[in-house]
Amino acid sequence: MTFEEAQKELEAIVHRLESGEAPLDEALKLWERGEELYRFCRGRLETAEGKIEELASRAEATKP
Amino acid sequence: MKVEAIEYGDRKVYSVGAFNRGVASWLQRLPTVWVEGEVTELRRSDRWASVFFTLKDPQDGSCLGVSIARGQFDALRLELSDGDRVHAYGRPELFEARGEFRLRALSLERFGLGDHLAALERLKAKLAAEGLFAAERKRPLPLLPTRIGLVTGNDAAAKRDVLTAVTTRFPPANVLVAETYVQGPRAAGAVVEALRALCREGVDVLVVARGGGSFEDLLPFSDERLVRAIAECPVPVVSAVGHEQDTPLCDLAADVRASTPSVAGRLVVPDLAQLLERLERSRAGLERGTRRSLDRERRRLDGTHERLARAPRLLLERRRAKLEQAGGRLRALSPRSTLERGYAIVRAGDEIVRSPQAVQPGDPVEVEVAEGSFGARVEERT
Numbered sequence: 001m002t003f004e005e006a007q008k009e010l011e012a013i014v015h016r017l018e019s020g021e022a023p024l025d026e027a028l029k030l031w032e033r034g035e036e037l038y039r040f041c042r043g044r045l046e047t048a049e050g051k052i053e054e055l056a057s058r059a060e061a062t063k064p
Numbered sequence: 065m066k067v068e069a070i071e072y073g074d075r076k077v078y079s080v081g082a083f084n085r086g087v088a089s090w091l092q093r094l095p096t097v098w099v100e101g102e103v104t105e106l107r108r109s110d111r112w113a114s115v116f117f118t119l120k121d122p123q124d125g126s127c128l129g130v131s132i133a134r135g136q137f138d139a140l141r142l143e144l145s146d147g148d149r150v151h152a153y154g155r156p157e158l159f160e161a162r163g164e165f166r167l168r169a170l171s172l173e174r175f176g177l178g179d180h181l182a183a184l185e186r187l188k189a190k191l192a193a194e195g196l197f198a199a200e201r202k203r204p205l206p207l208l209p210t211r212i213g214l215v216t217g218n219d220a221a222a223k224r225d226v227l228t229a230v231t232t233r234f235p236p237a238n239v240l241v242a243e244t245y246v247q248g249p250r251a252a253g254a255v256v257e258a259l260r261a262l263c264r265e266g267v268d269v270l271v272v273a274r275g276g277g278s279f280e281d282l283l284p285f286s287d288e289r290l291v292r293a294i295a296e297c298p299v300p301v302v303s304a305v306g307h308e309q310d311t312p313l314c315d316l317a318a319d320v321r322a323s324t325p326s327v328a329g330r331l332v333v334p335d336l337a338q339l340l341e342r343l344e345r346s347r348a349g350l351e352r353g354t355r356r357s358l359d360r361e362r363r364r365l366d367g368t369h370e371r372l373a374r375a376p377r378l379l380l381e382r383r384r385a386k387l388e389q390a391g392g393r394l395r396a397l398s399p400r401s402t403l404e405r406g407y408a409i410v411r412a413g414d415e416i417v418r419s420p421q422a423v424q425p426g427d428p429v430e431v432e433v434a435e436g437s438f439g440a441r442v443e444e445r446t
Contacts (some may be wrong), residue, residue, distance in 0.1 A: 003208035010346050017353025020360060027357035034350040041343050044208060045336070048236030052227060055242040055261060 003044045010037040088158040096155045103148045123248040129166035151175045196295045197316040203300040206268050211238040213267030215258045217246035222273040222325040229329025234336045246274045252287030273325040276307040285312035304328035403434040420445045
């Protein structure tokens with residue numbers, strides 16, 4: 001799943017929940033899924049390292 | 065042509081003339097080709113059979129001597145001056161007497177900016193007809209790229225602009241930079257190779273950045289190979305080549321065109337602060353929505369419970385109402401209500417008198433009215 005897909009699904013869940021149309025069982029399932037998506041998105045942001053690399057030096061490094 | 069060598073023991077030695085003739089005859093086997101360059105050092109004299117000039121490569125300064133028959137040259141009426149761009153059609157030749165190598169031109173054509181533009185227009189029309197620039201081919205950029213590939217020259221400006229824009233907006237961005245030629249005859253091939261190498265390394269969006277330059281500096285970015293490579297890239301490409309007013313063909317084939325390298329940098333990453341805010345807003349909405357749903361269910365449950373508690377009393381009331389209704393009907397049917405409306409019941413002994421024939425004058429009768437009864441006597445019968 002991409003960040004974008006996760007964010008989109010999360011926002012759709014919030015929309016559904018805020019509409020107040022979801023029955024309790026569904027609401028709880030949506031909440032669980034939403035939390036999972038939220039954690040996924042946060043995770044994606046936190047694991048990005050901010051690495052700037054040069055392709056040339058990478059190629060050098062991988063040479064035997 | 066057979067070139068004879070003199071033998072000194074086991075060493076074969078050629079005379080200068082023989083050597084030159086040998087090389088010259090070998091050169092003659094090379095094909096006739098078109099060569100492009102700038103004219104310098106044009107030398108023409110009515111006493112000479114040929115006109116001489118030097119063709120210079122404007123990119124790297126390589127030089128090539130050229131000769132052309134004077135009659136041919138004059139007939140072309142090119143009126144060339146130093147710096148003019150020409151296409152020379154000819155084959156390599158060795159001037160044997162001096163051992164000088166040059167291009168023997170058979171024809172010469174002026175090739176200027178206009179020709180470049182015309183050639184570019186033709187290529188553009190051809191690629192457009194193939195659908196390479198079609199809007200429906202354009203892919204959206206990923207919102208959050210895992211790794212950005214950057215193809216740029218080793219002139220720091222464009223590279224620095226992209227990197228600064230990227231890291232300002234989104235500090236945790238990962239970027240893989242391929243420095244390559246972005247000018248000169250090798251640029252197109254080098255950029256294509258860099259694009260492929262970055263794709264092999266795994267990137268999910270590509271930026272091709274090059275600062276401004278002359279029309280000719282930017283020509284490699286209109287090279288057919290490069291334009292096709294960009295169109296065929298497995299991931300979306302942002303092109304930031306030259307300035308706003310330049311439109312190299314690679315800009316048309318790219319998925320997104322950025323007016324400057326900085327703009328390209330901002331396009332390929334999200335604004336981290338905004339992204340976090342949006343994410344936190346979603347999370348707050350998640351909690352609010354779930355709570356709302358819970359509250360609503362609780363209210364519904366409470367309502368149901370209340371109705372459940374009210375149910376026996378309701379039943380009782382309903383029964384009572386029914387009973388009263390029955391009572392009313394009963395009362396309506398009983399003789400008492402009739403008496404209350406002013407009627408009376410007359411009894412003779414135990415029998416109710418319904419006919420004058422049932423009594424005789426002088427018979428005692430009992431009269432019952434609403435509020436009680438009294439005795440009476442029959443006077444006459446009509």
